[in-house]
Amino acid sequence: MKLIVPLLIGALAACTDPDSGPVTVTPKTVTVKAGEKTTLNASVKDAKDPRVLWSVEGGDSHGTISSSGVYTAPAEAGTYTVVATNAVDTSKKDTATVKVEAVQAPTVIVKVTPEAVTIGQGTATDLTAEVSGSSITAVQWAVEGGDENGIVSSAGRYTAPNRAGTFTVTATSVADPTKKASASVTVEPVVVGAVMVTVSPTSGSTTWGGTVQLTAEVTGTNNLAVLWSVEGGDANGYVSSTGVYHAPNKTGTFTVTATSVADPANKASASITVEPVVVEAVVVAVSPKTGTVAQDAAFSLSVQVTGTNNHAVQWAVEGGDDNGTVSSTGVYRAPRRMGTFTVTATSVADPTKSDSATLTVGPFVPPAVTVSVTPKTATVDQGNSVDLAADVTGSSVVAVTWTVEGGAANGTVTSTGRYTAPNKPGTYTVTATSVANAASKDSAVITVPVAGTVKYVDPTGTGWRLVRNASLSSGNTLVLDLVGPTGQSGRGADLTLGLDADTASWSTVDGTEYVANGGYDLGAAPQLLKSAVKGSTLSVGVYQKGAPAHAYNGALLSVALTVKATAETPAGAVVPLNVLKAHALPASGSLQAISVAVGTITTAQ
Structure with missing residues (x-):
């Protein structure tokens, strides 16, 4: 009895899920770079429940794996074990070995x-x-x-x-x-021969604060560098390393020297005379003398200074910045209040000479906001969309509100300007209105054309069907071929078809007949081919006499219809087509009623 009990327990455990078999992981080994991913697959043999539980031996420091088997390698190189365990019977598992290689940093x-x-x-x-x-x-x-x-x-x-x-x-x-x-x-060592320094020009003149460009030429050595200096120091002006002499604000004659770096005993000089600023009867004239400007707007003034070769002026607004500001070029920026303010230009050469302009600051005038929509016109199919854009100038607020004239029945437009056309033809107006100034707006005119073509989806299956004849169909005229069951043959067929007279009408296939023979041997006239239209009903038939039965390996007969393209015909409209009755004469036997599958006819652009 003690031996039988464990055996029974083991048997019961083995039978808890007889459909849960061993686990197989593929690939068994894989090599990846540190930090990269790889996908492992696990299958459970003969299992109704194929789920497995993924894990990495050693925990997350050895990498991680998702529930779908995507393993992400750790940053540290090494060899790691990934385990897939049967979700139903955890005693069944399999492993894969992942070799993680270190990522080599690029060589600098x-x-x-x-x-x-x-x-x-x-x-x-x-x-x-x-x-x-x-x-x-x-x-x-x-x-x-x-x-x-x-x-x-x-x-x-x-x-x-x-x-x-x-x-x-x-x-x-x-x-x-x-x-x-x-x-x-x-x-290189300095090659010193008879070093000579030459400065040009050897003399020159300028006014207070003016400049003179000097150059130095060194011969007798391959070191052509010189050191520039002004006799008496900066009080007599200064000279740059490139030989530009800047005169002081005083009158006199000053010496500028270039000394050879290779042989400091060799030097040359120029004599510069600094003349006083010529001041006669200085006159300052500001124009215009008066003007009107809106609050926070700009107004440009100009100034002319005569009687001196120093034409510089200092601009100022009487009363300080509360009354507006003026730039060094005479551009006055009005304050945000009304009033009359004085702007003055004072001569730098003779500060006792000045002139002024009187500017009147009027009410605040908001900027002229302009809205421009692009494109101005567009053509879009029924139910389709077009993206419009609105450019707003004259305001920092560039947002607009989009609307469609006539409401949603004439299409819809998003806040970003995407217009979606209605399922009806027509001409529709889409308008963008400035949020900053509702009086400023612009529009686009969208044309939605009428349905101009017809779309036909062939029926599925291998039995009797009406399928589209691609080579004969065009525009809004659809030519349909009758095809028979695969592997069969016969000597003729007839159809009675019905249309919706409001949406379509029957057309001749070849310009004379409402039916065309496609696969039967009709022989000499009189041929057994007939067609007739009564209202929206078409009756056609094609039969052969005496000839062997024709295999159903293509079009047996053809009919045509035309969809009415009017303003009332929307794109995507379904055009009804019904088979009222149909017969076929098989290779052997008598005339039989047949079931003919019809596809779906819809209008399109």
């Missing part, structure tokens, strides 16, 4: 150009550094040996020392400081 490469260059003492050259393998392309420039071997800017401009030698300039990657590249700069 630094390249300096030029790699070698020769320059003179005290001169400069531009070096460039190109960094690949990293989105961080910045470098740190340095001169080996420090500043006594020259200096280099953050942009790579190297300035040589005043001594000869070969010096190394290095660019080090900010992204990876272990990566760097260098340029070798050879600084």
Whole structure:
């Protein structure tokens, strides 16, 4: 008895779900990069319930897996085990081994150009550094040996020392400081012969605060640099490194000197005479003298100064900024209040001379808001959409409200200007109205054309059917072929068809007959082919005499109808077509009633 009980328990456990079989995971091994994903598949043999529970041995640090088997590798390389367990019988499982490879960072490469260059003492050259393998392309420039071997800017401009030698300039990657590249700069010794400095012009003149451009030419050495200076210091003016002399605001004659860097004993000078500003009877004239401007609007004034070669003026508004402001070019910006205000221009050459304009600030005038809709016209099929845009000028509020004249019966328009046409033809107006100024608006005229073509969806199946003849159908005329059951044959067929007279009418197939023979051997006349139209009903028949039965391998007979394209015919309207009765004469036997499948006829653009 003690032996039988465990056996029974084991048997019962095995029978808890006889349809839950072993689990198989594929692929068994897979290799991915750190952080990448891969998909594993699990199947349960002979299972009504194919679900499995996915897990990763060791937890999330060894990667994660979704309920659909998508495994996401961890950042750390290694070999990990993914387990799929039968959701019904957890004793059944299978595993896959995932090898995760480390992601190799791209190698940073630094390249300096030029790699070698020769320059003179005290001169400069531009070096460039190109960094690949990293989105961080910045470098740190340095001169080996420090500043006594020259200096280099953050942009790579190297300035040589005043001594000869070969010096190394290095660019080090900010992204990876272990990566760097260098340029070798050879600084030539100064070749000193009979050094001579020439300044031109040797003399010149300007007025207070004026400038004179000087140039220096150095011969007898390959170091062409000079140092500029003004005798007596800045009180007598100053000169830039490019030789531009700036005169002081005083009268006199001043000496500007260029001294050779290669041989400071060699220099040359220019004599600059600074003349006083010529002041005669200075006259300042502002125009216009009066004007009217709206609140917060601009008004341009001009000024003419005569009697001096210094035409500069200082603009001011009497009473300060509360009464408006004026720019250095004479543009007056009115305050946001009404009143009469004075704007004055004062001569810089002679501050006792000035002139004014009196400006009247009137009521606030809102800007003229303009709305422009594009496109102005469009044609869109019934039920389809077109995107309209509205451009608003004259206001910081560019929002508009869209409407369709006549309401939703004439189509709808979204807040973004997408107009959807109604299922009826016509011409409709869509308007955009400015939110800032409801009096400003613009419109687009949308044309929705009438239905001009007909669409036919063939019936399915392999029995008797009316299918579209693509080569003969065109526009709003539809030609239908009668086809028979696959693998059968016969000697003739007839149809009686009905239409809705308001939407369509019967047409001749070849210009004379309402029916055309497609597959029967009719022989010589008189042929057994007939057609007749009575109101909206069409009756046709085609039969052959004596000839062998014809296999149903194509069109047996054809009929035609025309959909009425009028303003009352909307796109997408269904055109009824009914088979009132039909017969076929099979290869053997007597005339039989047949069931003919008809497709769906709808109107289109």
